[in-house]
Ligand code: HEC
């Protein structure tokens with residue numbers, strides 16, 4: 548952040564690390580909690596400095612979050628998640644770090660705008676951000692050069708935050724899309740940055756900053772200055788190499804003229820930059836898998852978590868299969884349809900929908916109910932603990948996922964045609980977390996069974 552030296556790396560996460568969404572079903576919550584524990588262990592190894600407490604992080608309950616925070620070697624930041632009686636923050640509101648000669652403050656703000664998030668009454672309250680940030684930002688801006696906010700507020704709300712608190716220089720956001728977003732300015736002094744959810748990606752921001760800077764200021768001159776400095780160094784070196792060899796006298800003359808010109812240009816750029824507070828960044832994204840894939844300890848944690856989730860699911864499935872098979876009176880399975888619709892069936896079998904369950908088996912994830920929910924047929928009609936015990940003809944994304952339960956139609960009772968397939972139905976499963984580039988029209992052509 549100083550003018551000349553690069554800022555040391557500070558590893559931060561905007562929030563919502565533990566859970567992808569608010570989960571109300573206990574059967575889904577159980578494996579999700581195991582995965583959350585794994586994420587905390589992995590972050591401990593990677594050397595994360597701080598994460599924001601996101602509203603989603605409360606999906607496993609306040610006690611679960613507190614336990615995870617206790618196991619973490621990094622700070623969990625929230626200035627507005629408070630104990631109702633005392634109004635005191637339940638987590639650390641902010642931390643300070645000194646990087647080179649730059650004092651950086653990192654603040655956390657938790658979003659209260661999550662559908663389905665039932666906070667344990669009496670245990671915690673999420674205060675509105677504005678009155679909490681007002682005194683905090685004012686105080687921290689006096690003693691720091693650069694202010695960072697970690698939050699899962701919506702990107703629109705972040706715009707409001709930036710307007711009200713221009714002293715915040717960088718907002719790392721976990722409340723928006725699940726895709727990586729290139730950083731963008733929300734005002735002259737505030738930058739918004741975000742990566743996909745749950746630590747699947749890392750974004751590296753290389754920041755050149757001087758206190759009081761406005762984003763983008765001095766960038767072109769600063770980079771031109773660096774280029775000219777490099778060229779001047781090269782020219783001077785060449786001149787030394789040539790020395791006083793008479794046969795190279797004319798070449799030396801050219802180089803000397805270039806040297807003088809460069810010195811003048813550098814002087815000019817230095818003068819132009821003297822009054823400017825330089826502030827710019829470059830950004831890159833890296834898939835976490837690629838960034839830490841070679842790290843065997845992280846890989847071991849991932850394997851261990853999968854093992855534990857599989858084990859738990861297997862036990863639940865065994866317990867269920869001792870009772871009656873899952874009651875699905877309205878569904879019949881694809882084999883029945885095949886008898887009267889051989890062409891459509893052959894078409895379906897050529898798509899990956901038919902093998903969606905086999906895909907899980909290949910990865911040994913067929914007992915994880917959080918995976919099964921989108922990789923089977925009729926999942927919405929049975930309780931979650933039965934998902935691992937469906938008969939083979941309902942494993943995979945079958946006919947009745949799209950055309951609706953078909954037993955009555957197959958038995959000839961239903962005169963009306965099975966339902967048409969609306970786009971919203973596809974999007975129940977083709978969500979950004981699992982399919983980052985779903986385009987209805989294009990994808991429909993690949994799977995429709997009348998082609
Ligand atoms: C006993 C034979 C039979 C079985 C079994 C059967 N269907 Fe049909 N299906 C038909 C007939 C006949 C029609 C044409 C009815 C019509 O056009 O109204 C039809 C129509 C359809 C259509 C509408 C086609 C269009 O042109 O719009 C769909 C979709 C369909 N069936 C899906 C299924 C599915 C899914 C299953 C399995 C759950 C199934 N069918 C089982 C006989 C069968």
Ligand code: HEC
Nearest residue numbers: 898899902903906921922944968972973976990991993994
């Ligand atoms: C019940 C969840 C679910 C629904 C509903 C669903 N899909 Fe899929 N879809 C999947 C899964 C899971 C896969 C990946 C299967 C695999 O690779 O094992 C997939 C794969 C696909 C593929 C890749 C197929 C291939 O052969 O390469 C396309 C295209 C697709 N879906 C389109 C659609 C469209 C269009 C709709 C709506 C008409 C739809 N899907 C509805 C779960 C679903």
Ligand code: HEC
Nearest residue numbers: 906910912915917918919920921975976977978981982983
């Ligand atoms: C919300 C629905 C949903 C859930 C939950 C889900 N999947 Fe999928 N999965 C999909 C869809 C949709 C596709 C197809 C993606 C595409 O075509 O790009 C897919 C594709 C896949 C594929 C094949 C493509 C690939 O990425 O290699 C694998 C493997 C897979 N899923 C494994 C899993 C596992 C393991 C879980 C549980 C941890 C899981 N899925 C949970 C919807 C889901």
Ligand code: HEC
Nearest residue numbers: 881884888891892895900944945946949967968995996997
């Ligand atoms: C991922 C969704 C999906 C799945 C799974 C699926 N279909 Fe379809 N099917 C479609 C779509 C989309 C169409 C095109 C008509 C429409 O939009 O409803 C279609 C059309 C049909 C038609 C009409 C064919 C025609 O020539 O007019 C039949 C019959 C049919 N499907 C039967 C089946 C059967 C049987 C299966 C299972 C073996 C199946 N479908 C699986 C989405 C699906």
